Amino acid sequence: MYATTYHRPTSVDEAAKLASEEAKYLSGGQTLLPTMKQRLAAPSDLIDLRHIDALKGITVEGGNVRIGAACTHSEIATSEAIKGVCPGFTYLAGHIGDPAVRHMGTIGGSIANNDPAADYPSALLALGATIRTNTRSLAAEDFFTGLFETALDEREMVTAVEFTAPDKSGYSKFRNPASRYAMTGVFVCKRSDGSVGVGVAGAGSDGAFRSPDMERALAGDFTPAALENISIDPSGLMSDMHASAEYRANLIKVMGKRAVQQAV
Amino acid sequence: MAEITMTVNGRTVSGTCEDRTLLVQFIRENQGLTGTHVGCDTSQCGACVVHVDGKAVKSCTMLAAQANGSEVTTIEGLASGGELHPVQAAFREHHGLQCGFCTPGMIMTAVDMIRRHDGKLDEHTVRSELDGNICRCTGYHNIVKAILAAAEEMGSGSKVAAE
CATH class of the missing domain: 1.10.150.120 ([2Fe-2S]-binding domain)
Structure with missing residues (x-):
């Protein structure tokens, strides 16, 4: 790791003032620190966001869920309040990385990195979540802009994630057995108006995406069988040493069925 | 440089290290507690797991500066008075x-x-x-x-x- 300077602000404003083109926000650090150790990133300054109260805490009021950006995967996975209204989401958080990684990694850090194999983006797209930052609010659709790319400006930081709990939600992923990242993960949710959201992680060469075909099929019949005749177009899907685009296309269908099966 | 003060196995310790120093390096090299191991150094293997404020974390994937002010327990801190945990x-x-x-x-x-x-x-x-x-x-x-x-x-x- 190249030399860097560590900062520990206690407010969002203080953190934003420290930000610059060469600096990086440090949340749980479970991606950033390994990247720095490989010298693939060399920020001049690290701005630790773990000690800012405004970024912490989970609130669930009725069906409205608000998760502070600095909440860890472990806090989300074990939140009885979220589990009560959106169990698919807590299941997803409880299957990121491993227990030690979940104790440190945060939802804000994960979505700001927008790794194509990260889990949360699929859920936030499917749920139609809102991403709050220190300067504005963005729909998940507008926030995730591509591979490791988001709409965040240089000094901007995610402060919270908000969504309305659906009637049913489920997540299923096929993990790479070595990295534990999703080779394909599918989040499904059914809302009270009957509409359905389907988000796909780990498969798109442009990052997570929604699947309108699967959403339409499930809107009429929210059962695994409804996806039986769906065929997913492999163009636009990743092909790498782990799986071909065709294999991932099939995984989307299989994980989609399992997610529907598990949805509660 | 970072001035670090933390509680390690119930004892308050202080030390100076670079801001980029990993928690595991601080524990092993600064504190001489070599029970915590570095296996892969890529967050995969878990040989470096310690408890920070009561939670298991990979000490190769945390800066010592991040753990400043925390309570850290290492493998050396588990046994009590010659009796194994x-x-x-x-x-x-x-x-x-x-x-x-x-x-x-x-x-x-x-x-x-x-x-x-x-x-x-x-x-x-x-x-x-x-x-x-x-x-x-x-x-x-x-x-x-x-x-x-x-x-x-x-x-x-x-x-x-x-x-």
């Missing part, structure tokens, strides 16, 4: 180690796991909770056995204490 004793009893390199991380992970599950563990849970710890010798079987035995021992111990 129940998890350590169970690993010895059930041959939960061969070369021993992964053992500090396995035991720190096991203690955290037993605490989070309130001692109520089954084999499937133990195996999936060991996701972040790699052992190249044992095939995990005796590690799982040791953790289940320790969980039972600790569970029954707390029951006795409660009565």
